[in-house]
Amino acid sequence: MWRWWIIVIIVCIGWTIVGHTAAAQSGGGMTLYLPLVSKAPPLPPADEAGRRLQVAPGFAIRIFAENLPQRPRFMAFGPDGWLYVSLMNSGQIARLPDRNSDGRADTIEIVASDLNLPHGLEWRDGWLYVAEGDRIERLRDGDGNGSLETRELITDNIPAPVGHSSRTLHFGPDGKLYVSAGSSCNYCVEDDPRRAAILRFNPDGSIPGDNPFATDLDPRRRPVWAWGLRNSVDFLWTPGGELWADHNGSDGLGDDLPPEEIVIPVQGGAWHGWPYCYTPGVGVVSGPEVQDTRIALPAGQTCDQAVPARFTAPAHSAPLGMTLGEGTLFPPAYRQSLYVAYHGSWNTTAGNIRDCKVERILLNEVGQPIAAEPFVTGFRAPGKPCGDAATYGRPADVIFGPEGAMYISDDKGLRIYRVVPVP
Template identity: 25%
Template sequence: MPWLALLLFFGFALSQPAPSFQLEEVARNLGVPWSLKFAPDGRLFFTQRDRARIGVSALDLSSGRISTYEGEAAVRDEGEGGVMGLELDPGFARNNRLYICYSYWKEGVQNENNRRNRLSSFILSGSRLTDEKILLDDMLGWWNHNGCRVVWGPDNKLYVSMGDAGDAPSNVPGEFGYAAKAQSSRLLAGKIFRLNPDGSIPSDNPFFYQATGAARAIWTLGHRNPQGLAFQPGTGLLWSTEHGPNTRDELNIIRKGKNYGWPRCTGIQPFGTVLTVSADNITFNCTGGDLRESYQPAVREYAGGNEPTIAPSNLLFYTGNAFPQWKGSLFFVTLKTGRLYRLELKGEQIVKEDLLINNQYGRLRDLAVGPDGFIYLSTDQGQILRLRPGNL
């Protein structure tokens, strides 16, 4: 489809004006395009959450043509569940392998005890998505808080986020359900996992020798609903965005074996403190010997106090050349407030924050840097947009 220019404007900066940029619509009527990934040949691959069967689509930016590749697996398409996280294998140009995190009904039975999520690899073969290999299975799901972001690490491992599965009951005898699932070392909910691309679990994972089965894949725990994962070039640090309840959305650095506190701690709350939040009607008792050494508070919290959440989704580090002044900046998008943020970092500290989009396009779900250096965005209104310099 032809490019459709929507708007030319200057980004609003919290500290000083940002460079001018132009937003263009690339595609529309795509359902909920949940995850964006560029292939080596320049095609933009994306998942669509609201699908009844597993599938992935690819947009040819030069022609506007969209190709869809569908597989056999049935999908639990409800609420925030569906076809979500996507990652392409580093060898995708030769092996056509990709990784998808999606929701399903265990044994095909639709009841509240059978909501699950899984991570699988697939092969693009002709016009089909074939050769499913399940890598991490039986992750608890719910109609919300399914996490499911997937990213390839600089250590050649796969990292996948999983929410606390909302009000889902525990599926392990003796373990608590609801939000407490995030603190259990036996439940596959409220975690970030690390595994080899063949589905085996690295023996240097922090709980490999204490846990059993798939729980050995746990990299960190105590998460509510981490919707974003991105490795920072140069440092190898894994950054994440995470939804708070009604306040205190989080920007985190994900460190091996750490506990991010949910549901006992929230945001940047220090260990050893008690925090009562009237907006949530929750008291966060961030204490206890089991957290003393492992607790990791957020780097930054958003909408603190009794202000409403921003609901952050995915993030990235800018590596393109179209905006040289933004090289190395951290960008993330939000759902509830429809925002695009740009953060400048010095080490692990945020030194500047710009607000580039502020709800002009509704809920922003994902973002990716194209081979042209432009920033591509997906919206829950079914659009793919791109952000380019305003002087082009």
Template identity: 25%
Template sequence: MRTKLIFSSFLPLIAAAGMIWYGAHVRSHDASTVTPDADNAGLKLPDGFGALKAADNLGRARHLAVTSAGDIYVKLNRAVDGKGILYLHDDNGDGKMDQTQGFGNYPGTGMYIKNDYLYASSNTDVYRYKLDANQKVVNQNAPENIVTGLINRRQHESKSLVLDNEGNVYVNVGAYSNSCQQQDRTKGSLGREGCPILDSAGGIWQFKANKIKQTYGDGVRYATGLRNVVGLDWNQQNNQLFVMQHGRDQLHDLFPDLYTVQQSSIYPAECMYAIKKGDNAGWPYIYYDQDQHKKIVAPEYGGDSKKEGSNKFIDPAAAYPGHMAPNGLLFYTGSMFPERYKNGAFIAFHGSWNRAPEPQAGFFVVFQPFKDGKPFGKWEVFADGFAGSAANVTSGRAEHRPCGLAQGPDGSLYVSDDNKGTIYRIVYNKK
């Protein structure tokens, strides 16, 4: 009886201690404890939204993933002090990352969490790390190498990745060419018949998520005719892969008799594709003209800027202005943002370099509304101001360039910057 009395007398203290621990554990991702920066981290956002810099000066931060506890894993395009992956932790729940640890001695872009594993890519391989109950990596120095030997010709070499719900990983292998010319980026050079690049690049490959040392022979060329995909995501609403393609360059430079400088500045479109197994998006044989709303035969393959391409190539799900470099795609499934954002897509446009004499463009995150798993209505700029000023946008000398997107457990939107290594966190606080 005495033991029972003593134990019962401590119950209130135990309960209180439990609540204190629980509060400390969850507040790192509780939006009510997060205060946006006074200047919203320099961003321009819709009414009711705020932003803070969760981390800064990390290096060339590419894609990122946020755990259920609110910790962040970031992939670096260049390893810093021999570390290509950063783990960030918020000690006090204010939204600012206080701890930074590094591991993974390789550069790259891809980063994704699925089924208690962290997946990361170099420019040739895909690795996975086991996560414990707190979603911390347990094998930092001994990841499983699940895909190896993907081609890297130092052009469009990033291997972005995403996973489905059936145990498959999808990896972009970008084309090491602008338009598969006989002489790459050479005026008047015609296209290579049958474009041999497509045998090992210019598409999306599917591999098993739990099998080690897979090579091209173990994988499936899931989709082809995609020049380069950096932003991709799995649409849970219709259980389908969506990708953002970087369109080709230099229409005027390579074929000045067919295209004006102005046309070359704005065409072709940057395209969103809804991908099914076996799809062909048409690169290098066609490009998409967002004003004519048509697939146009590429000049390297007999096009004249007006001749329409074959219907064997799929149409884009949505098209955006040219040369803005879509590097991140995220379907929003959270509940923090207003209902209109639910199941819609955020796209991070890294920004252009080749729109002269037109002003450069991009350097923002846009929102694309969706309905029933398809784009519905016009896209809109959601987060702007990364470049620092209008003059920086025009010249292309942006202070920050949005690259990766991730959703936090509370519904926050995280944006990485691969110029100065800033991680932005966007929250919604309007009552």
């Protein structure tokens, strides 16, 4: 008799779940929230990275790919679900498939070559857009052989790779193509308006009519969207539609100045300080920028006119790739965060070494930065700067994959790491 009652109970529960699910999908009735049973993300056995690197409690890190043929920089997941990474110094793009879904790349496949310092990557409508040192191209597999052999030039209205040579691109929520280009110098007045700037194009490389200088007599000025950004290696849009960029400050003012600007609310048609001014203080900051006294302000210009950063880090931290934690498989507390790859210092004095790490910037309920804490550390040798030969790795980019895991590129150790939550 007891067996019959168990069967009845199971059937009733099953029909209740089905009924409530159907009601929720149809938009009517009550939504029943039930615990979900899902397969844990794959975690390969402990490896060198898992033993050496320290990650926040509740997470584990493993090597996803290693022995890359050149320095891996920026990453993007393709429509095929595989990870693509730029190998900047060799002019190549690599694909890192994980076809057996075990949390490690099966192989390293070079899918594009003969590019000029490829750095930023983004997929759009089946094309891989690549930011190179002096141009933007898009690539795709036209014949189905797995290589991205079809290439089209989008624009070469990009400054030549002098000084800061990395170029990063992202499509904005307005459908426009944004490109960051760093300065040619430590601090100077640039003669090319496209340097130390974020540029803005239509997807076909033409100039949007609402750009600040769309009709300027100098064609180099026409794509300029925002300027005074010495080296914004990465940028993104918040769920609220704000454009945030990071910014590497200049050298020559000692170990502590100027602070690295981690969250800059980029404004179209506005100046953001460099080379004359910078945001003072470390952490949450407010108030105007202050002058870098090594270079005189133009007549009539003041630091009050510059757009200041909202959050900063110690000088020489070298922020590179950045991403938001929204929509991942990370615990809810870790989703409301900005993650930044810090390349770390190479020229600070012994007592002021800046760590190479992935930093977590905590955001408040309205999405603004309020504090910072390390998320992945252990890349450098004790007492040694990140530029030292003994350094294990230096993070360059950080993104989330379609399954919700975090991926970190390491352009010193020639590896890609994968971070997943664990019980």
